[in-house]
Amino acid sequence: MEIRVTSLNTFESCPRRWFAENVLGLKLPNAAADEGTATHAVAERWLKQGKGFPGFEQAAREEVAKHPTLTEANITDVVRMAKRCVKNYERPLDMELHAEVRMTMFVGNHRLSGTADVLMVPIFPGEPLRIIDFKTGRNRKPTRQLAVYAYMALNTVATQAAREALVRYDWVRLGEVDEFQYGPDELAETADWVKAQVSAIDAALRGGEEAFACNPSGLCAYCGHAQQCPATRGEYQPLQVAPAEDLPEIPQNPELLTREMAEKYGLQLLAWEAKVKQVEDVLKAWTEKHGAIRAGGKIMGKMETEPSRKYNLKKVFQRITDKGLDPFKYISLTSTEAKKLEKEGVDLDGTFTLGKAQCRWTVKKDDAAAATAAEAASAAPATVGTSGERVDATLPALAASAQQESGKGNNQTASSVVQVVAAFGQTLKQAGAPEGSLTMARQAYRLAEAGKLEETFWDLLNNSVPDGLTPEVRAELVAQLETIERLAVPAEMARAS
Ligand code: SF4
Incomplete structure (x- = not known):
């Protein structure tokens, strides 16, 4: 099968989506992608048509007309971006320039393919090969694509000429570039990634x-x-945001909180943060495609920011001195820069005074809890999961992984329900519940992860609470069950409606 290099990132982010797009051929119309295709086409025509090129405006009009998702309104952007693309066709004297180079190579039984917008092969051996890719998206996020192109180019078209590659992502919409140099080590790592x-x-x-x-x-x-x-x-369910009245009441006076309650609110806070991150991800993806939105007196979306200034410190130093001022009053070393210097081996001992230590509200990883979870995970025997597969993760480890996922904020299964179910399992484990109870809780966790909050899920949870627990543990479990119910039921009702 032919596998496009650009599809490898899709596979990494969601294998099922890769299958849908590359095997079933299911793709939604995408105006942003079509605008990119039109831009590439105009740039290529500029290069290849020579005197027959009808001008950027006319070429853009013709290319835009080929895509039902695009309108006249896209022409200006296509012209602007295509003009920036063609600047990359300027050839350094010591390079051969090739445009729109299709490269293929076999990896196992599959043909890997990709097209480099610009490939420059050095005339003299020893110089790096150069690859440029025009990116028309709004999201400046380099992927592994050009590392893979570099690996392919060095192993196919340019075997003799170069051993290294300099690649450039030209973000033609944003007017920015990202450049990377890949040597033998990075290319070997890329080869391993591609093969995997x-x-x-x-x-x-x-x-x-x-x-x-x-x-x-x-x-x-x-x-x-x-x-x-x-x-x-x-049916894609964007998100169910809990109405304000469903949220637990937060006492105005912190003195009324017990440690146990405070820890519960802490758990709730993490769940809310994960949800906020999910909402942000959905809105970012939506506004990326449809433009900014207005809500509550704010505008949300991707907007151009003022370009940041990079000062030439030597010149600044000189100008301050020229004014008769003390430059050291105005120029300081940040701790990040100091760390960089120390990495370079510059000894900064004795060059600073310590400021006042500050106490700030901080949320950071609980290393002790993670270590306990890891220890418990390695000590526990492997058990059998719901679908019969071997599962080595214990409940504390699952709780840790749920927390990790919620930190990423990009996975719906890492919802607050999953976290509370994991915490529920942890309570059972710490209370010394029998293996049968833990297995049921683990199965409930798996169902929560899969979003299957149905009858079996509730049966498993309820039946997992064994007899003989202390009243405190039982109360803790009941509170957790109530939290799960409060979080899960509105979402289920919304799904069903
Ligand atoms: S809907 Fe989401 S989870 Fe399902 S295939 Fe598409 S990207 Fe993957």
């Missing part, structure tokens, strides 16, 4: 659609498979 991705695709292809795991995120809203995807139950 392709062999994972190969293995999944042998297993059929079910072997491609779903990984829901804010990007589901733009997935052509969302209607059939089991993770979204055939």
